[in-house]
Amino acid sequence: MSDNEQNRPDNYYVSQTEPAAKPPPALETGAIKWIYENLASSILNVILTLIGIAIIWLSITGLSTWIVRDANWFSITANFRNFMLGRYEAAYEWRATWTLFISVFIMGAAVAVWIKQIARTMLISIIIIILSLQLLPPIINATNDLPSWYAGAGNVELAVNQTTEVPFDEIAFIGQAEDEIQIQFASDDIADEEALANLNGFVDNVANQLRNLAGNRLEDIAQLEQWEALVAEHEEALAEGGVPVLTEAQYLEFTDEIADAEIAPPPIDFYNLNQNPVLVEILDAGTLDVVASATLTTPDDVLSLTLPEDGWYILRKTFAVSDVDATTEDETSSDAAESEGFASNEGIALLDVHGIYPSAKRESNIETAFTRRPDGFIIEGPDVTEPVVDGEALPFIDIIRNQYRGDKILQHYLRMYVSPFFTQIGNYTTLLLLTGIAGYWLAELLWAQAGKQTASRFASYGLMSIPVILWVLINGMYLFSVMMWLIFIAMAIASYVLYKLTQRDGLTPLVTIAGGIVVLLGVGVVVNVSGFDLPRLLTVLPLLTDDAAVPRFMIWLGIIFVPLAIYLGNDDHIPGEEVKFNLPLWAGLSLVLFVGAAFALVTNQVTIDTEWALQPSDARDWGGMLLTVMLTVYGIIIAFPLGLALALGRRSDLPLIKYLCTAYIELVRGSPFITVLFFAQLFIPLLSSELSQVPNSYRAIAAVIAFSAAYLAENVRGGLQSLPPGQEEAAKALGLSSWQTIRLITMPQALRAVIPALVGQFISLYKDTTLVSIVGLIDLVGFVGAMVVQAEFIGTRLEGLLFISILFFIPSYVMSYISRLLEASGSGSTRRM
């Protein structure tokens, strides 16, 4: 063998040059490769691709057809505030606005600090959104017309089945200055029955019934023709001795039907549609002066005017024919109704009205508002009512009785829904997005001027303060008065001094706690003695007078939390080193305010007559997105430390703690969320009479916290268990205490490892909050349920659900996107050794 090789030196090869890199074959790169590999790599794959395309095509066409043609999006635009805030007091609306703007500002900063890589994409999206919000409405408005309002006029009744409709002679409407109104005969639309049946636009009852009459008649005729054709075919077949087309029973049934068939008279001829001249007048509702009038005789006659000012107007439309003798009229109409039609000077006219639109009336105990649906023009005020003529309120063109009928065309969809909705949210959203950019810019500036650490501190403290801001602003805080600020500042200073003292002298935590109590008592006494007219609950007085258990609890909580914060903060202290901003300390202090406020507000005992106070909002009024956000944010924020504690407790060596935590976790995880919700709603009030006053939204938050803490605990425990035991051993071997090991070594790694699970849980929590609608809270889903029983929005459930699904999708997607970025980013921590 080896000899052989030696004899053949050609076989021996040494590479002399390194081959140059060549581009891959064209078919192996780019779109073609992608399409081939992903869509057409095998026969099965081709079939799947075709099925996929078919499914996508069907759903997209079906959905978009429904969205444009059938859906009533007024249910969304008209209820937008309810979707966002529920019944949250209008006077406090600015608080929600501020919270939103502050949050977005901070999030902008967070993007700049941590996820700069998406800044470019976000900026482009923001620009696109702003441009479309600002530019689309004027473009749509310039290129598309609003649909007409079709109104009947006339001097006879319109009979349909058992009911009759009489055209209104006078009807009120709201108009905006500069509105251009054009009224003429709807001539194209009554060219034939087909056109009449397919009329689309806002219609009053008369127009609607005409539309139905035409449609029904066409259907009846079609049905009759079908029967006749079948019968004829059948008879022909019998005559020729062929196979009969129908069974005997069918044949009899159909011949009966044909014999009994009554085809209504053609409505266009029957009602002398648009045969008589109509006098159309527009009156100012206040003065009853005629602003404009015209007699319409031919299809070309038109009444046009531009409204002089905002307000109520009256449309009067009467037949301009010589009075018919009363007796004759009666006779003719009763006869005519059964036979061939009305006398020539009687009948109905169908008017095509441009510039007048139905509006909706909303009454609250403060004011009444009339909103013109298609464009959102609104007249509101405490004294606003429909015009009163001769002591009677005139009917107005109201959206419930003047709904849009017929298939919507794209033009109307854009003009009625898209453009007003964009206008409605346009400026707000634009400002919001610009605020986000401002936050981003500020963080960039901080980064450039003061370094990365300052910028990231700004962003992280900002993010951490969002829940506090949210609570303070949305919930309101009577604690948030000048005096409370003084107490708060005093507490902060006292804590700081204590903190310094403990560092220097190495005081034990016990001394710290004692000192905290003394300082707080001192503050309370000073404030109390100094003679301010303090609201009862703000002082530490309750401590001394045994009054108001809850505020006392809150103070005690403060007494515990402040020293705890100091103690935890002190853990890392190095004697002699300068004291730095101490996060646990400040977090503890915020917690005092936060928890104190929560508990004090639970009783809702006090309102304060100071203009500096943020009055508490009634949590029972929270609804819509606001409620969902409150449930989710506090479900996460408060459940998080609870979950960590439970996870650690379950791993504890102490059996009591271990089994208690295990029992709690298993109990909660073993019950459906809905039972936890009901439990919180029904059981908490039984615990004490004070708790029975807790608003149901707080109880729901408590349920969400209790529920998500258990799941969080399991996720975190999973993360802890996934760590190699060597980590803990190494920490121990270095002499770290078990608390330090948890805080510095295991917990950071465990949390990092379970980010996907945690975010998944937050997302599902966000969506699960919809279950609170079952216990009577009006969250987004609850509001859809409440909306569809309003007369105007009956049958708009699908619209509502589609809208809220978007409201759920966007934040959920953002959360999971950010979690993906977090996983991919930094700290090399996903790497294992």
Add this chain to the structure above:
Amino acid sequence: MFNQKEKNEDNRIGEEAIIEIRDMNKWYGDFHVLKDINVEVKEREVVVIIGPSGSGKSTLIRCINRLEEHQQGDIIVDGIELTNDVRNIGAIRRETGMVFQQFNLFPHITVIENITLAQRHVRRRPKAEAEEIARSLLARVGIPDQAEKYPGQLSGGQQQRVAIARALAMQPKIMLFDEPTSALDPEMIKEVLDVMKELALSGMTMIVVTHEMGFAREVADRVIFMDAGHVVEVGTPDHFFENPQHERTKLFLSQIL
């Protein structure tokens, strides 16, 4: 290259025992892992423990800093008796550094943070001082330029050297090495052993569990051979490798040499 003789006068093995293990027994459940262990380690002594897998050598040194609990007998480290008293355990752990087979660096923080963490939280050193010590130790173990990297970005040998630096940063009196080179590629073993040799020469008291016979021969003051949970033979490297007494030792050496 290095030799016992090169240790200078100051680093000569002391008279005092810094670790005393007396009649120590340990069970895992019913399984008797360590049987009647009597070991004494003097100051500045380098003791290498060898033995087949499962002979209890790792368990023995993990008992010294209480990563494992013994059930019978006494362990006295630097005059402190190892009991259930948390303060004693803490005190002993502060005096003993440990290096693990799997390095056990903290992957979520950088190399320099790995080394300063315990200094700051246990020894309560100011950050600047801790970092200074960390950097000098990194220089000592030969990787001064890796301070800002994460452990996952280093090679195994570098990680183990960081782990040694991390243990040394606490300025322990005793270093325990639990098979420090077993998880390393052959190329990297040498760089770790060099650091350990340097450490031994500087007079550190060391207990090393290892399969590196070359290291044992060259650096150890004493070699302990364990089998099936008890100490079979103790001796100087020369005596041990050249002239083993016990049959089990002879068998073991014949298999690995």
